[in-house]
Structure formats: structure tokens, C-alpha cells
Amino acid sequence: MTHIKTDICIIGAGSGGLSVAAGAVQMGADVVLLEGHKMGGDCLNFGCVPSKALIAAGKQAHVLSHGAELGVSDVAPQVDYAKAKDHVADVIAAIEPMDSQDRFEDMGVRVIREYGVFTGHNTVQAGDHTITARRFVISTGSGPFVPPIPGLDDVPVYTNENIFDLRDQPDHLIVVGGGPIGMEMAQAHRRLGSKVTVIEGAKAMGKDDHELAAIVLENLRAEGVEILEDALAEKVTGKAGDVTVHTTQGPVTGSHLLMAVGRKVNVDKLDLHKAGVKFDRRGVGVDASLRSVSNPKIYAIGDAAGGLQFTHVAGYHAGVIIKSILFGLPSKAKTDHIPWATYTDPELSQVGLTEAQAQDKYGDKLEVARFDFHHNDRLIAERKNKGLIKVMVVKGRPVGVSIVGPMAGELIGMWAMAIANNMKMSAIAATVLPYPTVAEINKRAAGAYFSPKLFESDKVKKVVRFVQKWLP
The missing domain is CATH 3.50.50.60 (FAD/NAD(P)-binding domain)
Incomplete structure (x- = not known):
């Protein structure tokens, strides 16, 4: 010893x-x-890194089959699921030396x-x-977390800890859990060619802003992901390759079962x-x-x-x-400036309070600035301009930001910095960004906050008219 x-x-x-x-x-x-x-723990080996690598493989397959509107003929991607998993392993191996x-x-x-x-x-x-x-x-x-669903011990069950070791592509993947992990894995596997059904006992992506989550879910359903909400899993039957989850909305049968109900x-x-x-x-x-x-x-x-x-x-x-x-110095952890993102397509990100949370906390003091991705020139050029940003503002300062759309996980960074440093909306509005970039969405959202105060104010118009009379 x-x-x-x-x-x-x-x-x-x-x-x-x-x-x-x-x-x-x-x-x-x-x-x-x-x-x-x-x-390296869960993130490197079973979480953030392998999931994003698999998402990247799914995105590449999706790109190949969706180029026609850019003048590039759609082609049916030839997916080698085992090689996609080789890619996942290679990504882990590349980052592993740092840990x-x-x-x-x-x-x-x-x-x-x-x-x-x-x-x-x-x-x-x-x-x-x-x-x-x-x-x-x-x-x-x-x-x-694997819940004690009757019959679950009698069938093969995958979680984030072993799904990345799976080499044979699921014919029909059943995902129990409609949170970030479940939805990311559902979309990645659908894009790689598997049939996918998500079973959620409440509302899918229920912890996110409901308006923004609806945009994500609409896109996933359009890609062929079946999402069953308010469907509680009551029991599981079957065997390897033939698993049935019996829910309050009826049975769902597939080849593989992934549990993603929480941690x-x-x-x-x-x-x-x-x-x-x-x-x-x-x-x-x-x-x-x-x-x-x-x-x-x-x-x-x-x-x-x-x-x-x-x-x-x-x-x-x-x-x-x-x-x-x-x-030996005092130091405290805060949470109001912590951002997070869900890496579906479109991505969804959040920092601070959602609109509902901010409304509950601040009431009439809250102002909400909105900007639609449809008006971003860079995304128009790439035909990816579906999305929305909402900025919750109190006394000129952002207290929460919700974003859904391409690069939402990158866009949230500016707002995380603003909230962490108690910056005003004017700091975002004053920032000069290169044109055309996706990042202009943040500046335009700040502009949407100031526009009514400048362009719809009778007081401002009277001042301008007065000044114009006296200018030489």
C-alpha cells in the first residue's frame, strides 16, 4: 500500500x-x-466529440442529395456506416493526445x-x-440514465456509451427521449439512411423555447424522422434486431433501441x-x-x-x-451567462433567459427584439436562410437570447460575451462586421431593438425637423 x-x-x-x-x-x-x-471522460469518448463527428457524416450525406437548387444535381449518397464510424474513431484519436x-x-x-x-x-x-x-x-x-421500463433487460439497449461502437447500420432506430442527445442522434442516423422513430413521453425539445424548437422539429419531420410526443414507454418486448416499444400511443417496432432520456x-x-x-x-x-x-x-x-x-x-x-x-480568493460560479447549443440542423442555441422565463421575471419591463434569418444576405446566397433570433432586453441590456438556424451555436458566442460583461445593446449595434456574414444577424437583431425607438418616434422626428431648419 x-x-x-x-x-x-x-x-x-x-x-x-x-x-x-x-x-x-x-x-x-x-x-x-x-x-x-x-x-478525457464522457465528452471525448462518448459524448460531444463522437456525436459531432457522426453529425458531420450525416450532414455530408445530406448535402449530396440537396444540391439541385444551387445548380448541382442531387445524387443518392452511398453511405458506408462502418466507415462513418471509422471517421468517428479517427476524430477521437486526433483529439485524444491532448487529454x-x-x-x-x-x-x-x-x-x-x-x-x-x-x-x-x-x-x-x-x-x-x-x-x-x-x-x-x-x-x-x-x-x-436508463429507466426501469419492464422488459428492457431482455433486449439489446444502446446509449451514448456504446452507440458509437455499433458497426452495422440500424435498419430502423428507435430513440426513446426527445431531448438534445436523442434529436441529434435521430437526425444523424436518418441522414445516413436509417429509418428513425423518436418516442418522447412529454414534448420533444421541451426545455427549449417552444417557438424555436418547433422550427427544428418541423425540419426533422420533413427529413423523415418520425417524432411521437406524449407517448410514454410502458414496456419493451422482442429480441436483437426486432425490438418493440409499447407506448401509450401504440407499439413501435424497430431493429435497434437507443435510450436517451437523460443523465x-x-x-x-x-x-x-x-x-x-x-x-x-x-x-x-x-x-x-x-x-x-x-x-x-x-x-x-x-x-x-x-x-x-x-x-x-x-x-x-x-x-x-x-x-x-x-x-484562497473568493470566487463564485454563475449561470446566467452560460450558453448551450443543440447541434441538429438547424442548430438551436440559448444563453440566459428564454422569452417565457424573462416574461415571468421582468413582466412589463421586458422588450423582445426579433430578426428573421430570411433577411441575411449570406444565408440567402447559400439558400439556408430559415431561422430566427430573439433577444430578451431589460433596460437596454440583453438578459437572454434564443437562436435557431444555421450556425446558431456560433452566433450565440457574441451574446454570451455581452451578458457575461453586462454590455448594452448599443455595444452590439455599434459593432462593424464584414459583409456578407452570418454574424450580421446579431447586429441586425440589435438594430431591431433600436429601430422603433428611432424610426417610429414622433419625438425623434420633431427633433430632426427642428435641426434641419437651422442647419446651413
């Missing part, structure tokens, strides 16, 4: 844990990093490839190692009770500084902290706690 004393012990080598390790060790701290599975054990050991991090469990308030056991640390960081992420936080195997750490199914109980409310030596970040479950949130959390752990 080896006993190790260190400044910081990090449990989990996903996005958040790696960010803490890299930052802390390069600023002089002694760091131990524990990882019992794959370096590798060798890279972090070269930085000076002591990496132990074992799962960690708490044995006391300031000790963790990992294989043959006992680690005592001044501070611990729980960055164990989350995994797919569960990976904290139940850490023996947190031995460290006096309060937690529940949502994650570790933390305060605004991401420190455990019951054990000040322990922090939790990313999904383990029980909030927004996004890779970039884990990275943001890493920056928050480094300030506290390394320098």
Missing part, C-alpha cells in the same frame, strides 16, 4: 478535472489525478488509473494508493458519506463557490455539482475553483 500526500486530489479526468489539473500543476501545486476509466496520461504526467501531474473512493474526511483510496490531500475535487461527470450523476460509488459529504441524485451539495456545504476540503465541478450538464460548464467551474483553491 502506497501513501501519498498532495495539495490537490482530483477524482475524474473529464473536461473539468483535466482543466483543474493542468492549471494547478502549472502554477506550482502538487496534483494527483485519479481516473478508473478513459482519460492523455502522458501529456499530464509530462506537466507534472501524478496520474493514477484507478477509481477513487473516500475513506475519511480527507483521504481517498485508489487501488493500492491512499491519498491524503489539502483539497479534493470531484469531477466524475455523469452517465446515461445520472456519477457520485453514488464514491462513498461520500465516509467524507461527511451531503449529496443526492442531482449531485454533491455545494455552495456558490462549488465547495461542499458539509466538508470544506471537498469541491465538486461540472455535472457532479448538480447544475447545468455541459462540458464547457465543467471547464468554467475549473477556473472558478482554481482561484479559491490555489490563492
Whole structure:
């Protein structure tokens, strides 16, 4: 048995844990990093990276069959599903070295490839190692939640953790869950040639702005994705290659079943009770500084902290706690400036409050500026000008932005910066952008906010007429 004393012990080598390790060790701290599975965590191996790679393959197939309106004859794409999965594996392999054990050991991090469990308030056991640390960081992420549907144990079930290993193309993929993961995988597989049915017990994309989500769902249905809403899965029957999901709207039979109903936080195997750490199914109980409310030596970040479950949130959390752990300075995590995106086509992105949330919070103080993608010249030229941006404004400052359309995930960046830095709409309106670019949508949305105040104001018109009388 080896006993190790260190400044910081990090449990989990996903996005958040790696960010803490890299930052802390390069600023002089002694760091131990524990990882019992794959370096890079869920995002690199089972989530963000492989899903976007598969989406890219589906997009390429879609482009080949939709060029006629640009003067390029449509062709039926010849999809090799196994090679598409080779592409996914190649993308993971290309990014993998940045998250590798060798890279972090070269930085000076002591990496132990074992799962960690708490044995006391300031000790963790990992294989043959006992680690005592001044501070611990729980960055164990989350995994797919598979609900206890009767019969589910009797058929092959795919989740995001094994769907990317599948080499034989599904003839008919049934996706249970109409959230971001389910809809992204549904569209990617439909574009690659599979028949796809999505089963959602409530409303598909129900957590997003309803007006914008409707645009996404309309496009997916137009591409042939069958979406059943208010269809609760009651039981599952069948066998490999012939699976039936029995729902409140009738049975759906397909060849493969993908469960995408949500995530569960990976904290139940850490023996947190031995460290006096309060937690529940949502994650570790933390305060605004991401420190455990019951054990000040322990922090939790990313999904383990029980909030927004996004890779970039884990990275943001890493920056928050480094300030506290390394320098003893107060530092708090916020959520109102955190953006996110769903990478369907069209994309859907959000930062801050939706229109409904802003209306509930601000009432009559809220103004909503809208701009339709139909009027963006770059997208008109590319025949991709279907989309909408809505900016929720209070006292001249954006408090939320919802975007649906091409590059929505890129467009949201300007608004995330504006909200994070308490900028006014005038800052967006004053920005000069190259023409023609998709980014002009943001500036035009700001213009839509100011236009009524300038062009429909009798007061402004009177001032202009007065000034004109006195100009030489």
C-alpha cells in the first residue's frame, strides 16, 4: 500500500478535472489525478466529440442529395456506416493526445488509473494508493440514465456509451427521449439512411423555447424522422434486431433501441458519506463557490455539482475553483451567462433567459427584439436562410437570447460575451462586421431593438425637423 500526500486530489479526468489539473500543476501545486476509466471522460469518448463527428457524416450525406437548387444535381449518397464510424474513431484519436496520461504526467501531474473512493474526511483510496490531500475535487461527470421500463433487460439497449461502437447500420432506430442527445442522434442516423422513430413521453425539445424548437422539429419531420410526443414507454418486448416499444400511443417496432432520456450523476460509488459529504441524485451539495456545504476540503465541478450538464460548464467551474483553491480568493460560479447549443440542423442555441422565463421575471419591463434569418444576405446566397433570433432586453441590456438556424451555436458566442460583461445593446449595434456574414444577424437583431425607438418616434422626428431648419 502506497501513501501519498498532495495539495490537490482530483477524482475524474473529464473536461473539468483535466482543466483543474493542468492549471494547478502549472502554477506550482502538487496534483494527483485519479481516473478508473478513459482519460478525457464522457465528452471525448462518448459524448460531444463522437456525436459531432457522426453529425458531420450525416450532414455530408445530406448535402449530396440537396444540391439541385444551387445548380448541382442531387445524387443518392452511398453511405458506408462502418466507415462513418471509422471517421468517428479517427476524430477521437486526433483529439485524444491532448487529454492523455502522458501529456499530464509530462506537466507534472501524478496520474493514477484507478477509481477513487473516500475513506475519511480527507483521504481517498485508489487501488493500492491512499491519498491524503489539502483539497479534493470531484469531477466524475455523469452517465446515461436508463429507466426501469419492464422488459428492457431482455433486449439489446444502446446509449451514448456504446452507440458509437455499433458497426452495422440500424435498419430502423428507435430513440426513446426527445431531448438534445436523442434529436441529434435521430437526425444523424436518418441522414445516413436509417429509418428513425423518436418516442418522447412529454414534448420533444421541451426545455427549449417552444417557438424555436418547433422550427427544428418541423425540419426533422420533413427529413423523415418520425417524432411521437406524449407517448410514454410502458414496456419493451422482442429480441436483437426486432425490438418493440409499447407506448401509450401504440407499439413501435424497430431493429435497434437507443435510450436517451437523460443523465445520472456519477457520485453514488464514491462513498461520500465516509467524507461527511451531503449529496443526492442531482449531485454533491455545494455552495456558490462549488465547495461542499458539509466538508470544506471537498469541491465538486461540472455535472457532479448538480447544475447545468455541459462540458464547457465543467471547464468554467475549473477556473472558478482554481482561484479559491490555489490563492484562497473568493470566487463564485454563475449561470446566467452560460450558453448551450443543440447541434441538429438547424442548430438551436440559448444563453440566459428564454422569452417565457424573462416574461415571468421582468413582466412589463421586458422588450423582445426579433430578426428573421430570411433577411441575411449570406444565408440567402447559400439558400439556408430559415431561422430566427430573439433577444430578451431589460433596460437596454440583453438578459437572454434564443437562436435557431444555421450556425446558431456560433452566433450565440457574441451574446454570451455581452451578458457575461453586462454590455448594452448599443455595444452590439455599434459593432462593424464584414459583409456578407452570418454574424450580421446579431447586429441586425440589435438594430431591431433600436429601430422603433428611432424610426417610429414622433419625438425623434420633431427633433430632426427642428435641426434641419437651422442647419446651413
